[in-house]
Amino acid sequence: MQKSASEIYLSFKSISGVIPVLLNAVLESKPNGEQIHCAGLEIANRQKFEKELLEARKTAEAALSENAEIRQARQELERNQQLLESQYQKLESLVNRQQRILKVISHDLQEPLRKSELFADIIISRNPDLEPEVLRKLSRIVSFNSRMRDILMTVQRYEELGKKTLHYTEIDLTEIITRTATALSRDEHPFEITIKLDVPTIYADNDLMEQLFSQLILNSIMNCPDKRKPRLGITGMIVRKNIFSKSRQKYAYRNFVRLIFEDFVLINQPKFTDILASVNYSNPSGTDSLGLGFCSEIIERHGGSIEARTMPHQGVSFHILLPVDPHGESGKPGNQNS
Structure with missing residues:
Protein backbone atom coordinates (compact mmCIF):
# COMPACT_ATOMS: atom_id res chain seq x y z
CA MET A 1 0.00 0.00 0.00
CA GLN A 2 1.21 3.48 -0.89
CA LYS A 3 1.41 5.82 2.04
CA SER A 4 -0.27 8.68 0.15
CA ALA A 5 -3.35 9.34 -1.93
CA SER A 6 -4.19 12.31 -4.15
CA GLU A 7 -7.43 13.94 -5.23
CA ILE A 8 -9.87 11.72 -3.30
CA TYR A 9 -13.34 12.98 -4.10
CA LEU A 10 -15.53 13.44 -1.01
CA SER A 11 -18.79 15.21 -0.30
CA PHE A 12 -19.28 16.99 3.00
CA LYS A 13 -22.65 18.08 4.26
CA SER A 14 -23.10 21.42 5.88
CA ILE A 15 -25.95 23.71 6.87
CA SER A 16 -25.69 25.46 3.49
CA GLY A 17 -25.70 22.19 1.55
CA VAL A 18 -23.25 19.70 0.08
CA ILE A 19 -19.62 20.76 -0.46
CA PRO A 20 -17.61 18.74 -3.04
CA VAL A 21 -13.97 18.46 -1.99
CA LEU A 22 -10.77 16.94 -3.41
CA LEU A 23 -8.70 15.48 -0.60
CA ASN A 24 -5.01 14.59 -0.43
CA ALA A 25 -3.89 12.20 2.35
CA VAL A 26 -0.49 11.12 3.67
CA LEU A 27 0.16 8.28 6.13
CA GLU A 28 2.98 9.04 8.55
CA SER A 29 4.46 6.49 10.97
CA LYS A 30 5.14 7.61 14.56
CA PRO A 31 6.77 5.73 17.48
CA ASN A 32 3.45 5.55 19.23
CA GLY A 33 1.41 4.72 16.13
CA GLU A 34 0.46 6.07 12.70
CA GLN A 35 -1.06 9.41 11.76
CA ILE A 36 -2.99 10.42 8.67
CA HIS A 37 -2.54 14.01 7.49
CA CYS A 38 -5.18 15.35 5.15
CA ALA A 39 -5.51 18.53 3.09
CA GLY A 40 -8.53 19.36 1.03
CA LEU A 41 -9.61 22.01 -1.45
CA GLU A 42 -13.12 22.88 -2.48
CA ILE A 43 -13.52 22.09 -6.17
CA ALA A 44 -14.80 25.61 -7.02
CA ASN A 45 -11.77 27.20 -5.34
CA ARG A 46 -9.43 24.82 -7.19
CA GLN A 47 -10.69 26.05 -10.52
CA LYS A 48 -10.07 29.62 -9.40
CA PHE A 49 -6.59 28.68 -8.19
CA GLU A 50 -5.72 26.97 -11.48
CA LYS A 51 -6.94 30.02 -13.42
CA GLU A 52 -4.73 32.27 -11.32
CA LEU A 53 -1.77 29.99 -12.00
CA LEU A 54 -2.39 30.18 -15.74
CA GLU A 55 -2.64 33.96 -15.62
CA ALA A 56 0.58 34.15 -13.60
CA ARG A 57 2.30 31.96 -16.17
CA LYS A 58 1.15 34.21 -19.02
CA THR A 59 2.34 37.28 -17.12
CA ALA A 60 5.75 35.68 -16.54
CA GLU A 61 6.06 34.74 -20.22
CA ALA A 62 5.12 38.31 -21.28
CA ALA A 63 7.71 39.70 -18.84
CA LEU A 64 10.38 37.43 -20.31
CA SER A 65 9.46 38.61 -23.80
CA GLU A 66 9.64 42.27 -22.72
CA ASN A 67 13.00 41.64 -21.07
CA ALA A 68 14.30 40.26 -24.37
CA GLU A 69 13.10 43.39 -26.17
CA ILE A 70 14.67 45.59 -23.50
CA ARG A 71 17.99 43.76 -23.84
CA GLN A 72 17.84 44.18 -27.62
CA ALA A 73 17.01 47.90 -27.26
CA ARG A 74 19.86 48.32 -24.76
CA GLN A 75 22.31 46.68 -27.14
CA GLU A 76 21.11 48.93 -29.96
CA LEU A 77 21.48 51.96 -27.70
CA GLU A 78 25.05 50.98 -26.81
CA ARG A 79 25.91 50.60 -30.51
CA ASN A 80 24.45 54.06 -31.22
CA GLN A 81 26.37 55.53 -28.29
CA GLN A 82 29.61 54.08 -29.64
CA LEU A 83 28.82 55.52 -33.09
CA LEU A 84 28.02 58.95 -31.58
CA GLU A 85 31.23 58.87 -29.55
CA SER A 86 33.24 58.11 -32.68
CA GLN A 87 31.53 60.91 -34.62
CA TYR A 88 32.00 63.31 -31.70
CA GLN A 89 35.73 62.56 -31.56
CA LYS A 90 36.07 63.17 -35.30
CA LEU A 91 34.12 66.42 -35.01
CA GLU A 92 36.21 67.57 -32.05
CA SER A 93 39.40 66.83 -33.99
CA LEU A 94 38.08 68.75 -37.00
CA VAL A 95 37.10 71.74 -34.85
CA ASN A 96 40.52 71.77 -33.18
CA ARG A 97 42.27 71.75 -36.57
CA GLN A 98 40.01 74.52 -37.78
CA GLN A 99 40.73 76.59 -34.68
CA ARG A 100 44.50 76.16 -35.18
CA ILE A 101 44.25 77.22 -38.82
CA LEU A 102 42.12 80.25 -37.97
CA LYS A 103 44.58 81.24 -35.26
CA VAL A 104 47.49 81.07 -37.69
CA ILE A 105 45.59 83.14 -40.26
CA SER A 106 44.32 85.77 -37.84
CA HIS A 107 47.55 86.22 -35.86
CA ASP A 108 50.54 85.34 -38.05
CA LEU A 109 49.42 87.41 -41.04
CA GLN A 110 48.91 90.57 -38.99
CA GLU A 111 52.61 91.43 -38.77
CA PRO A 112 53.41 91.29 -42.54
CA LEU A 113 50.36 93.45 -43.26
CA ARG A 114 51.35 95.96 -40.59
CA LYS A 115 54.87 96.27 -42.02
CA SER A 116 53.62 96.57 -45.60
CA GLU A 117 51.24 99.35 -44.58
CA LEU A 118 53.96 101.06 -42.55
CA PHE A 119 56.51 101.02 -45.39
CA ALA A 120 53.95 102.36 -47.87
CA ASP A 121 53.14 105.23 -45.49
CA ILE A 122 56.85 105.97 -45.04
CA ILE A 123 57.45 106.08 -48.81
CA ILE A 124 54.50 108.45 -49.30
CA SER A 125 55.48 110.78 -46.42
CA ARG A 126 59.19 110.96 -47.36
CA ASN A 127 58.67 111.43 -51.07
CA PRO A 128 56.26 114.33 -51.60
CA ASP A 129 57.31 114.65 -55.27
CA LEU A 130 56.12 111.19 -56.30
CA GLU A 131 54.40 110.92 -59.64
CA PRO A 132 50.60 110.90 -59.32
CA GLU A 133 50.32 107.39 -60.74
CA VAL A 134 52.88 106.00 -58.25
CA LEU A 135 51.19 107.85 -55.41
CA ARG A 136 47.81 106.45 -56.47
CA LYS A 137 49.12 102.88 -56.50
CA LEU A 138 50.78 103.26 -53.11
CA SER A 139 47.54 104.64 -51.70
CA ARG A 140 45.71 101.63 -53.08
CA ILE A 141 48.24 99.34 -51.38
CA VAL A 142 47.53 101.06 -48.07
CA SER A 143 43.80 100.77 -48.68
CA PHE A 144 44.05 97.08 -49.59
CA ASN A 145 46.16 96.38 -46.52
CA SER A 146 43.63 98.14 -44.33
CA ARG A 147 40.84 96.09 -45.85
CA MET A 148 42.82 92.88 -45.34
CA ARG A 149 43.44 93.86 -41.72
CA ASP A 150 39.66 94.20 -41.24
CA ILE A 151 39.16 90.76 -42.77
CA LEU A 152 41.74 89.21 -40.46
CA MET A 153 40.06 90.86 -37.49
CA THR A 154 36.80 89.22 -38.57
CA VAL A 155 38.59 85.86 -38.83
CA GLN A 156 40.02 86.39 -35.35
CA ARG A 157 36.58 87.20 -33.92
CA TYR A 158 35.22 84.14 -35.74
CA GLU A 159 37.86 82.00 -34.01
CA GLU A 160 37.20 83.52 -30.58
CA LEU A 161 33.44 83.14 -30.94
CA GLY A 162 33.64 79.33 -30.78
CA LYS A 163 35.26 79.52 -27.32
CA LYS A 164 33.32 82.49 -25.97
CA THR A 165 31.04 82.15 -22.95
CA LEU A 166 27.80 83.98 -23.67
CA HIS A 167 26.76 86.44 -20.96
Whole structure:
Protein backbone atom coordinates (compact mmCIF):
# COMPACT_ATOMS: atom_id res chain seq x y z
CA MET A 1 0.00 0.00 0.00
CA GLN A 2 1.21 3.48 -0.89
CA LYS A 3 1.41 5.82 2.04
CA SER A 4 -0.27 8.68 0.15
CA ALA A 5 -3.35 9.34 -1.93
CA SER A 6 -4.19 12.31 -4.15
CA GLU A 7 -7.43 13.94 -5.23
CA ILE A 8 -9.87 11.72 -3.30
CA TYR A 9 -13.34 12.98 -4.10
CA LEU A 10 -15.53 13.44 -1.01
CA SER A 11 -18.79 15.21 -0.30
CA PHE A 12 -19.28 16.99 3.00
CA LYS A 13 -22.65 18.08 4.26
CA SER A 14 -23.10 21.42 5.88
CA ILE A 15 -25.95 23.71 6.87
CA SER A 16 -25.69 25.46 3.49
CA GLY A 17 -25.70 22.19 1.55
CA VAL A 18 -23.25 19.70 0.08
CA ILE A 19 -19.62 20.76 -0.46
CA PRO A 20 -17.61 18.74 -3.04
CA VAL A 21 -13.97 18.46 -1.99
CA LEU A 22 -10.77 16.94 -3.41
CA LEU A 23 -8.70 15.48 -0.60
CA ASN A 24 -5.01 14.59 -0.43
CA ALA A 25 -3.89 12.20 2.35
CA VAL A 26 -0.49 11.12 3.67
CA LEU A 27 0.16 8.28 6.13
CA GLU A 28 2.98 9.04 8.55
CA SER A 29 4.46 6.49 10.97
CA LYS A 30 5.14 7.61 14.56
CA PRO A 31 6.77 5.73 17.48
CA ASN A 32 3.45 5.55 19.23
CA GLY A 33 1.41 4.72 16.13
CA GLU A 34 0.46 6.07 12.70
CA GLN A 35 -1.06 9.41 11.76
CA ILE A 36 -2.99 10.42 8.67
CA HIS A 37 -2.54 14.01 7.49
CA CYS A 38 -5.18 15.35 5.15
CA ALA A 39 -5.51 18.53 3.09
CA GLY A 40 -8.53 19.36 1.03
CA LEU A 41 -9.61 22.01 -1.45
CA GLU A 42 -13.12 22.88 -2.48
CA ILE A 43 -13.52 22.09 -6.17
CA ALA A 44 -14.80 25.61 -7.02
CA ASN A 45 -11.77 27.20 -5.34
CA ARG A 46 -9.43 24.82 -7.19
CA GLN A 47 -10.69 26.05 -10.52
CA LYS A 48 -10.07 29.62 -9.40
CA PHE A 49 -6.59 28.68 -8.19
CA GLU A 50 -5.72 26.97 -11.48
CA LYS A 51 -6.94 30.02 -13.42
CA GLU A 52 -4.73 32.27 -11.32
CA LEU A 53 -1.77 29.99 -12.00
CA LEU A 54 -2.39 30.18 -15.74
CA GLU A 55 -2.64 33.96 -15.62
CA ALA A 56 0.58 34.15 -13.60
CA ARG A 57 2.30 31.96 -16.17
CA LYS A 58 1.15 34.21 -19.02
CA THR A 59 2.34 37.28 -17.12
CA ALA A 60 5.75 35.68 -16.54
CA GLU A 61 6.06 34.74 -20.22
CA ALA A 62 5.12 38.31 -21.28
CA ALA A 63 7.71 39.70 -18.84
CA LEU A 64 10.38 37.43 -20.31
CA SER A 65 9.46 38.61 -23.80
CA GLU A 66 9.64 42.27 -22.72
CA ASN A 67 13.00 41.64 -21.07
CA ALA A 68 14.30 40.26 -24.37
CA GLU A 69 13.10 43.39 -26.17
CA ILE A 70 14.67 45.59 -23.50
CA ARG A 71 17.99 43.76 -23.84
CA GLN A 72 17.84 44.18 -27.62
CA ALA A 73 17.01 47.90 -27.26
CA ARG A 74 19.86 48.32 -24.76
CA GLN A 75 22.31 46.68 -27.14
CA GLU A 76 21.11 48.93 -29.96
CA LEU A 77 21.48 51.96 -27.70
CA GLU A 78 25.05 50.98 -26.81
CA ARG A 79 25.91 50.60 -30.51
CA ASN A 80 24.45 54.06 -31.22
CA GLN A 81 26.37 55.53 -28.29
CA GLN A 82 29.61 54.08 -29.64
CA LEU A 83 28.82 55.52 -33.09
CA LEU A 84 28.02 58.95 -31.58
CA GLU A 85 31.23 58.87 -29.55
CA SER A 86 33.24 58.11 -32.68
CA GLN A 87 31.53 60.91 -34.62
CA TYR A 88 32.00 63.31 -31.70
CA GLN A 89 35.73 62.56 -31.56
CA LYS A 90 36.07 63.17 -35.30
CA LEU A 91 34.12 66.42 -35.01
CA GLU A 92 36.21 67.57 -32.05
CA SER A 93 39.40 66.83 -33.99
CA LEU A 94 38.08 68.75 -37.00
CA VAL A 95 37.10 71.74 -34.85
CA ASN A 96 40.52 71.77 -33.18
CA ARG A 97 42.27 71.75 -36.57
CA GLN A 98 40.01 74.52 -37.78
CA GLN A 99 40.73 76.59 -34.68
CA ARG A 100 44.50 76.16 -35.18
CA ILE A 101 44.25 77.22 -38.82
CA LEU A 102 42.12 80.25 -37.97
CA LYS A 103 44.58 81.24 -35.26
CA VAL A 104 47.49 81.07 -37.69
CA ILE A 105 45.59 83.14 -40.26
CA SER A 106 44.32 85.77 -37.84
CA HIS A 107 47.55 86.22 -35.86
CA ASP A 108 50.54 85.34 -38.05
CA LEU A 109 49.42 87.41 -41.04
CA GLN A 110 48.91 90.57 -38.99
CA GLU A 111 52.61 91.43 -38.77
CA PRO A 112 53.41 91.29 -42.54
CA LEU A 113 50.36 93.45 -43.26
CA ARG A 114 51.35 95.96 -40.59
CA LYS A 115 54.87 96.27 -42.02
CA SER A 116 53.62 96.57 -45.60
CA GLU A 117 51.24 99.35 -44.58
CA LEU A 118 53.96 101.06 -42.55
CA PHE A 119 56.51 101.02 -45.39
CA ALA A 120 53.95 102.36 -47.87
CA ASP A 121 53.14 105.23 -45.49
CA ILE A 122 56.85 105.97 -45.04
CA ILE A 123 57.45 106.08 -48.81
CA ILE A 124 54.50 108.45 -49.30
CA SER A 125 55.48 110.78 -46.42
CA ARG A 126 59.19 110.96 -47.36
CA ASN A 127 58.67 111.43 -51.07
CA PRO A 128 56.26 114.33 -51.60
CA ASP A 129 57.31 114.65 -55.27
CA LEU A 130 56.12 111.19 -56.30
CA GLU A 131 54.40 110.92 -59.64
CA PRO A 132 50.60 110.90 -59.32
CA GLU A 133 50.32 107.39 -60.74
CA VAL A 134 52.88 106.00 -58.25
CA LEU A 135 51.19 107.85 -55.41
CA ARG A 136 47.81 106.45 -56.47
CA LYS A 137 49.12 102.88 -56.50
CA LEU A 138 50.78 103.26 -53.11
CA SER A 139 47.54 104.64 -51.70
CA ARG A 140 45.71 101.63 -53.08
CA ILE A 141 48.24 99.34 -51.38
CA VAL A 142 47.53 101.06 -48.07
CA SER A 143 43.80 100.77 -48.68
CA PHE A 144 44.05 97.08 -49.59
CA ASN A 145 46.16 96.38 -46.52
CA SER A 146 43.63 98.14 -44.33
CA ARG A 147 40.84 96.09 -45.85
CA MET A 148 42.82 92.88 -45.34
CA ARG A 149 43.44 93.86 -41.72
CA ASP A 150 39.66 94.20 -41.24
CA ILE A 151 39.16 90.76 -42.77
CA LEU A 152 41.74 89.21 -40.46
CA MET A 153 40.06 90.86 -37.49
CA THR A 154 36.80 89.22 -38.57
CA VAL A 155 38.59 85.86 -38.83
CA GLN A 156 40.02 86.39 -35.35
CA ARG A 157 36.58 87.20 -33.92
CA TYR A 158 35.22 84.14 -35.74
CA GLU A 159 37.86 82.00 -34.01
CA GLU A 160 37.20 83.52 -30.58
CA LEU A 161 33.44 83.14 -30.94
CA GLY A 162 33.64 79.33 -30.78
CA LYS A 163 35.26 79.52 -27.32
CA LYS A 164 33.32 82.49 -25.97
CA THR A 165 31.04 82.15 -22.95
CA LEU A 166 27.80 83.98 -23.67
CA HIS A 167 26.76 86.44 -20.96
CA TYR A 168 23.02 86.91 -21.21
CA THR A 169 21.57 90.26 -20.20
CA GLU A 170 18.31 92.03 -20.91
CA ILE A 171 18.75 94.01 -24.15
CA ASP A 172 16.74 96.73 -25.85
CA LEU A 173 17.24 96.07 -29.55
CA THR A 174 16.20 99.57 -30.65
CA GLU A 175 18.77 101.09 -28.31
CA ILE A 176 21.61 98.77 -29.32
CA ILE A 177 20.98 99.19 -33.08
CA THR A 178 20.76 102.97 -32.74
CA ARG A 179 23.98 103.07 -30.71
CA THR A 180 25.80 100.88 -33.21
CA ALA A 181 24.60 102.91 -36.20
CA THR A 182 25.63 106.16 -34.51
CA ALA A 183 29.12 104.82 -33.80
CA LEU A 184 29.61 103.74 -37.43
CA SER A 185 28.40 107.11 -38.72
CA ARG A 186 31.09 108.83 -36.70
CA ASP A 187 33.69 106.73 -38.50
CA GLU A 188 32.96 108.64 -41.71
CA HIS A 189 30.65 105.98 -43.17
CA PRO A 190 27.58 108.00 -44.17
CA PHE A 191 24.37 106.02 -44.55
CA GLU A 192 20.65 106.35 -43.92
CA ILE A 193 18.87 103.92 -41.60
CA THR A 194 15.24 103.64 -40.50
CA ILE A 195 14.48 101.64 -37.34
CA LYS A 196 10.91 100.51 -36.59
CA LEU A 197 10.85 97.81 -33.92
CA ASP A 198 7.70 96.80 -32.06
CA VAL A 199 9.39 94.21 -29.86
CA PRO A 200 10.12 93.76 -26.13
CA THR A 201 13.54 93.40 -24.60
CA ILE A 202 15.31 90.08 -25.20
CA TYR A 203 18.00 88.11 -23.40
CA ALA A 204 21.25 87.97 -25.36
CA ASP A 205 24.96 88.68 -25.19
CA ASN A 206 25.29 92.46 -25.47
CA ASP A 207 28.78 92.44 -27.04
CA LEU A 208 27.81 89.92 -29.72
CA MET A 209 24.60 91.78 -30.57
CA GLU A 210 26.64 94.93 -31.16
CA GLN A 211 29.04 93.00 -33.40
CA LEU A 212 26.10 91.45 -35.28
CA PHE A 213 24.46 94.73 -36.26
CA SER A 214 27.81 96.43 -36.83
CA GLN A 215 28.79 93.70 -39.29
CA LEU A 216 25.43 93.87 -41.10
CA ILE A 217 25.72 97.65 -41.53
CA LEU A 218 29.38 97.47 -42.60
CA ASN A 219 28.52 94.79 -45.14
CA SER A 220 25.98 97.17 -46.72
CA ILE A 221 28.53 99.99 -46.76
CA MET A 222 31.18 97.81 -48.44
CA ASN A 223 28.72 96.61 -51.08
CA CYS A 224 27.42 100.09 -51.89
CA PRO A 225 28.59 101.48 -55.26
CA ASP A 226 30.90 104.49 -55.14
CA LYS A 227 29.37 107.90 -54.46
CA ARG A 228 26.10 106.37 -53.24
CA LYS A 229 24.83 106.52 -49.70
CA PRO A 230 23.48 103.17 -48.39
CA ARG A 231 19.79 103.18 -47.43
CA LEU A 232 18.95 100.67 -44.72
CA GLY A 233 15.80 99.69 -42.85
CA ILE A 234 15.18 97.48 -39.82
CA THR A 235 11.71 96.35 -38.75
CA GLY A 236 10.73 93.82 -36.10
CA MET A 237 7.82 91.92 -34.59
CA ILE A 238 7.07 89.08 -32.18
CA VAL A 239 6.20 85.65 -33.64
CA ARG A 240 5.48 82.21 -32.16
CA LYS A 241 7.72 79.44 -33.48
CA ASN A 242 8.01 75.70 -32.91
CA ILE A 243 11.49 75.06 -31.50
CA PHE A 244 11.29 71.45 -32.80
CA SER A 245 11.05 72.51 -36.45
CA LYS A 246 13.46 69.72 -37.49
CA SER A 247 11.70 66.97 -35.52
CA ARG A 248 8.48 65.28 -36.54
CA GLN A 249 5.49 65.09 -34.20
CA LYS A 250 7.17 67.31 -31.58
CA TYR A 251 5.84 70.74 -30.72
CA ALA A 252 6.88 73.43 -28.26
CA TYR A 253 6.15 77.04 -29.18
CA ARG A 254 8.10 80.01 -27.87
CA ASN A 255 8.30 83.71 -28.58
CA PHE A 256 10.85 84.88 -31.14
CA VAL A 257 11.77 88.32 -32.44
CA ARG A 258 11.67 88.46 -36.23
CA LEU A 259 13.94 91.21 -37.57
CA ILE A 260 14.00 92.21 -41.23
CA PHE A 261 17.18 94.05 -42.19
CA GLU A 262 16.69 95.65 -45.61
CA ASP A 263 19.54 96.93 -47.76
CA PHE A 264 18.17 99.09 -50.60
CA VAL A 265 21.29 98.87 -52.72
CA LEU A 266 21.37 96.97 -55.99
CA ILE A 267 24.43 94.75 -56.32
CA ASN A 268 25.52 92.48 -59.12
CA GLN A 269 23.86 89.08 -59.25
CA PRO A 270 26.97 86.82 -59.01
CA LYS A 271 28.14 88.58 -55.88
CA PHE A 272 24.70 88.43 -54.36
CA THR A 273 24.51 84.69 -55.09
CA ASP A 274 27.71 84.19 -53.08
CA ILE A 275 26.27 86.18 -50.20
CA LEU A 276 23.07 84.12 -50.24
CA ALA A 277 25.13 80.94 -50.12
CA SER A 278 27.20 82.18 -47.21
CA VAL A 279 24.18 83.10 -45.09
CA ASN A 280 21.64 80.46 -46.01
CA TYR A 281 24.10 77.57 -46.02
CA SER A 282 26.74 78.85 -43.56
CA ASN A 283 29.46 78.41 -46.17
CA PRO A 284 31.51 81.63 -46.22
CA SER A 285 33.26 82.34 -49.51
CA GLY A 286 34.83 85.73 -50.07
CA THR A 287 35.31 88.79 -47.90
CA ASP A 288 31.69 89.89 -47.65
CA SER A 289 30.53 86.32 -47.13
CA LEU A 290 32.98 85.91 -44.26
CA GLY A 291 31.40 88.78 -42.38
CA LEU A 292 27.89 87.45 -42.99
CA GLY A 293 29.03 83.98 -41.98
CA PHE A 294 30.20 85.55 -38.71
CA CYS A 295 26.72 87.07 -38.30
CA SER A 296 25.16 83.68 -38.91
CA GLU A 297 27.40 82.12 -36.27
CA ILE A 298 26.40 84.74 -33.67
CA ILE A 299 22.71 84.17 -34.34
CA GLU A 300 23.05 80.37 -34.19
CA ARG A 301 24.87 80.62 -30.84
CA HIS A 302 21.76 82.39 -29.54
CA GLY A 303 19.44 79.68 -30.87
CA GLY A 304 18.21 81.72 -33.83
CA SER A 305 18.46 81.68 -37.61
CA ILE A 306 19.13 84.04 -40.53
CA GLU A 307 17.99 83.88 -44.14
CA ALA A 308 18.86 86.16 -47.05
CA ARG A 309 16.24 87.04 -49.67
CA THR A 310 16.18 89.17 -52.79
CA MET A 311 13.99 92.25 -53.09
CA PRO A 312 13.31 92.53 -56.84
CA HIS A 313 14.66 95.84 -58.24
CA GLN A 314 15.40 97.04 -54.70
CA GLY A 315 18.21 95.12 -53.01
CA VAL A 316 18.54 92.41 -50.40
CA SER A 317 16.89 91.65 -47.07
CA PHE A 318 18.04 89.50 -44.17
CA HIS A 319 15.34 87.77 -42.11
CA ILE A 320 16.60 87.12 -38.59
CA LEU A 321 14.90 85.08 -35.85
CA LEU A 322 16.13 85.52 -32.27
CA PRO A 323 14.50 83.86 -29.22
CA VAL A 324 13.17 86.29 -26.66
CA ASP A 325 14.59 83.99 -23.99
CA PRO A 326 16.97 81.22 -25.25
CA HIS A 327 16.52 79.29 -21.98
CA GLY A 328 12.73 79.12 -22.04
CA GLU A 329 10.12 81.73 -21.26
CA SER A 330 9.80 80.59 -17.65
CA GLY A 331 13.50 80.13 -16.94
CA LYS A 332 16.06 82.70 -15.98
CA PRO A 333 18.94 83.05 -18.49
CA GLY A 334 22.46 82.73 -17.26
CA ASN A 335 25.75 82.08 -18.97
CA GLN A 336 26.32 79.57 -21.72
CA ASN A 337 29.51 78.11 -23.10
CA SER A 338 29.19 75.78 -26.06
